[in-house]
Each structure stands twice: as C-alpha cells, then as structure tokens.
Amino acid sequence: MGTTAQGNGIASIGECMIELSGGQASNWRMGFAGDTFNTLWALHALSRDRPATYVSAFGDDPFSRDQIDFLATHGIGIGSSPVISGARPGLYAITLTGAERSFTYWRGDAAARQLASDPVKLSKSLEDQSLVYFSGITLAILDTQGRKILLEALATARSAGSLIAFDPNYRPRLWPSREAAQVAITEALGVTDIALPTYPDEEALFGDETPAATAARLAQQVREVVVKNGEQPALIVADGASESIEAVHVPSPLDTTGAGDSFNGGYLAARLAGFAPAEAAKRAHRVAAAVVQVRGALAPFEVLRKAFES
Numbered sequence: 001m002g003t004t005a006q007g008n009g010i011a012s013i014g015e016c017m018i019e020l021s022g023g024q025a026s027n028w029r030m031g032f033a034g035d036t037f038n039t040l041w042a043l044h045a046l047s048r049d050r051p052a053t054y055v056s057a058f059g060d061d062p063f064s065r066d067q068i069d070f071l072a073t074h075g076i077g078i079g080s081s082p083v084i085s086g087a088r089p090g091l092y093a094i095t096l097t098g099a100e101r102s103f104t105y106w107r108g109d110a111a112a113r114q115l116a117s118d119p120v121k122l123s124k125s126l127e128d129q130s131l132v133y134f135s136g137i138t139l140a141i142l143d144t145q146g147r148k149i150l151l152e153a154l155a156t157a158r159s160a161g162s163l164i165a166f167d168p169n170y171r172p173r174l175w176p177s178r179e180a181a182q183v184a185i186t187e188a189l190g191v192t193d194i195a196l197p198t199y200p201d202e203e204a205l206f207g208d209e210t211p212a213a214t215a216a217r218l219a220q221q222v223r224e225v226v227v228k229n230g231e232q233p234a235l236i237v238a239d240g241a242s243e244s245i246e247a248v249h250v251p252s253p254l255d256t257t258g259a260g261d262s263f264n265g266g267y268l269a270a271r272l273a274g275f276a277p278a279e280a281a282k283r284a285h286r287v288a289a290a291v292v293q294v295r296g297a298l299a300p301f302e303v304l305r306k307a308f309e310s
Helices: 035-045 061-073 119-125 138-139 146-158 179-188 200-207 210-217 257-271 276-292 301-310
Strands: 009-013 017-023 027-033 052-055 089-098 100-106 131-134 163-167 224-227 234-238 241-245
Touching: 009 035, 027 035, 027 061, 027 100, 035 052, 035 138, 035 210, 035 257, 035 301, 052 061, 052 119, 119 146, 119 234, 131 138, 131 146, 131 257, 138 146, 138 179, 146 163, 146 179, 179 200, 200 210, 224 276, 234 276, 241 276, 257 276, 257 301, 276 301
Parallel strands: 009 052, 009 131, 017 089, 131 163
Antiparallel strands: 017 027, 089 100, 224 234, 234 241
16 A cells, blocks of 8 residues: 655554553552554554654643653654643543453543644644544544544645544444534545444444445445454455455453454554555454453554464
8 A cells, every 4th residue: 555645654643541451349450542542552563663653632640641651662652742731631441241341431621632722733743644543532522623623634634645544433422412423423534545434333323234334335435444343254345346354253352442443553554564455454353353362452562463464
C-alpha cells in the first residue's frame, strides 16, 4: 500500500484512560488503555521504524504525567497535544465473568474531551503522518464543534497524503441519541480511506441485517472496508471485490479486552508494510488471538510481533 504523505509516522486520536484490571478484593492492577490507544500500541509494536504519536489532551496531575511518561517509555510521543491545567484523565475498571468483560467508567470530565480545543495544535500533530487512526469513541467524547474541528483536521491531513483509518466503535452510552451517532459517524466516513467496523455495533446503530449489508453500505463511501465479527470471519471489501477471512479460534480465552482494537492495529500495520488486504486480515486475526490470551488491553510487544510474523 502506498501513500504520498511526506512523513513516515503513524498517529492515533482519542482518549487514553487509567485502566483498573484484575480486581481481586482490594488488589487491582493499574495501567493505561483506551480503544484508539490500544490500536496504536499494536500498530507501533508491528511498525518498528515508524514514529508513533498519540493525539489527545492531557492534564497536569500526577496520573497524567505518569501517562505521558508511560507513552514515552514505549516510544510513543504526544505531538502537539495540549496539556491542560487542572485537567485529569478518565478512568475505567474491568470486571470479568470468565473471559467476557464489562466496564465501569469515570470519564465525564476527562482532559481528552478537549483534544480539539486548539485546532492549530491538533492539525500540527497530524502533519506528515503516513496513517492517522480515529474511532467513533473519539467522536463521541467531543461536542459538535469539536467533531467539526477534528474532521476538518483529518480532511487536511488526508489531502496532504495521509491515509485515514476509522473504526466506528459505537458505544450508545456516550451518545445523546442513536440518531446523533448515525449523523456523526456517517460524516466521519466521508474522510475515511479504511473502515474497520464491528458487525454487532453496526447492527445496533444502523440496523444492518448481515455483515455483508454493513460492508455494502460502507463501501459506498470508503474504498476499503473490513467488517469484524468476533470469532466469525472478517469480511473484506476492497477494489470492488469481497473476501471472508476466517478468525483464529482460541479455545480458552483469558480476557477479550482490546481484541478488536489489536486486530485493527495488526491489519493497519500489515497494510502499511505492503501486504494485500486478505493477508493483512490473517495477520490481524493472529494478533487478536494472542491478545485474548493475556490480561488487560495491552499485550507485550514481543507477543504481538510473534503472532504477526508467525
């Protein structure tokens, strides 16, 4: 896959939160995660020679400083993302029933909601990137004006040659209404080159009856679509052709947190490396299968690389 962008970097836009996981009585593990960050984590691990930038807004509290340090320790910068006095990160806790997870959030006043507060800084963070990734959750945490600023910045980056990848990632609780989400996500597809939806989300949001219906609808706006569907095959529509790619079955998954996000990272890394969509999806399935065998959203880099290259 080629791109005319002058830069070699990869950027992801959204909210990285404090993650509490593995709760046993009073013993919880604290980490950092969030849908677009999870994708960048995998994409960065599998694209070793590309500078990685997480585009958001951060607070100036100790947890925000730790978060920025955590990113830097793993080779991920924050570009020109604003650091906002008095702000702080959102937080969520994962509870598990078997391998299936549920989430409790505290994020209403998170700094990331202000990631589009400075249009100049936002645009600067997206300059000279080979690929820029964002999600429906990125849209949902912004107000109407913030979404407008974000889509304008993405359109500018795209016109400069960046590939734009988008996962609609519909989370009803983050939207004032289903109709508001439909409008915002449809607008976002207008600046998208690669769409990476999850079928149950699209069924809930748009009423699609099958993954093929989702792919057909999105293909009217986007040139490359990959419809994920858990352990079912992923459906690819690209260049007018469609293909189903079987998932990798994991008999006893440990924790499914971040599986779809990591699939996205694996797929995009493979496409940037020049692999065809079908091969990219196969590698992405292997990455996702590896992630569900570790706790938390972020698998070690070496685990991701081994799965990707096997």
